[in-house]
């Protein structure tokens with residue numbers, strides 16, 4: 001049987017369980033938090049006072065912080081790219097009857113994710129610290145440019161990617177929240193922390209999908225995991241550009257900011273890999289084909305190898321000025 005058919009069969013055999021995953025890992029629309037729970041109520045008489053407070057507290061935050069928050073927001077705002085990508089994955093079939101569990105998952109996951117960009121965008125708009133028009137141009141560019149995460153339509157590779165990436169966003173939102181709290185910005189801290197909580201639930205779900213697949217097709221899954229790690233897990237916003245800029249140019253600069261700030265670093269990448277290896281018990285898998293066994297050994301050795309590389313790695317300390325954020329004298 002071709003690889004493609006095996007994957008399709010595995011996806012179809014897990015499909016009846018997906019409803020249960022939705023109940024376990026996602027929260028119904030009427031129970032979950034909404035952006036307005038954290039933002040000033042525009043119907044209230046206190047609206048302008050609350051905005052004044054937001055603007056006052058925002059002045060305490062530095063340049064790299066704003067750049068990181070802007071890029072995190074834009075990453076969340078490019079959700080149409082992610083939904084359309086996932087809908088196209090082998091086995092996630094939105095056309096074959098409305099009740100396909102996988103497409104239901106993708107829609108429900110998207111619906112949760114959509115609130116992230118929504119709340120952050122509104123906060124940035126009210127903060128008065130950023131150039132919204134430039135941010136909007138970048139967002140439009142990013143959605144239009146799409147992404148290429150190296151997964152193709154392969155469900156195994158896509159779920160490795162999402163397992164990895166949801167934890168990466170959990171880490172970065174959590175750290176941004178902590179920094180905001182340190183600077184006395186309780187509202188922003190709360191928003192980032194609650195977003196991080198969503199990302200964690202999503203991570204737990206995707207890693208469960210992979211674990212379930214390992215139970216059925218360990219060879220295929222280990223090979224897919226190793227293949228993704230060989231290519232490196234790129235960030236979803238790797239095509240980020242500013243107005244007038246070339247595709248991907250702003251991403252590198254933003255990535256330097258995030259490293260300098262310690263919001264998402266090479267060490268985090270290694271730690272995520274280790275966690276995935278542990279949860280999927282890559283170390284204990286036996287009876288694999290020769291090729292998959294090689295991939296398994298590669299995965300087990302990879303954290304140490306990356307550790308050695310990361311110790312030699314350097315990132316730029318130069319302060320690049322983005323169009324999204326004017327220098328505010330608080331570098």
Ligand SMILES: [Fe+2]
Pocket residue numbers: 076113116169199
């Ligand atoms: Fe998100």
Ligand SMILES: [Fe+2]
Pocket residue numbers: 113165166169199202
């Ligand atoms: Fe996410």
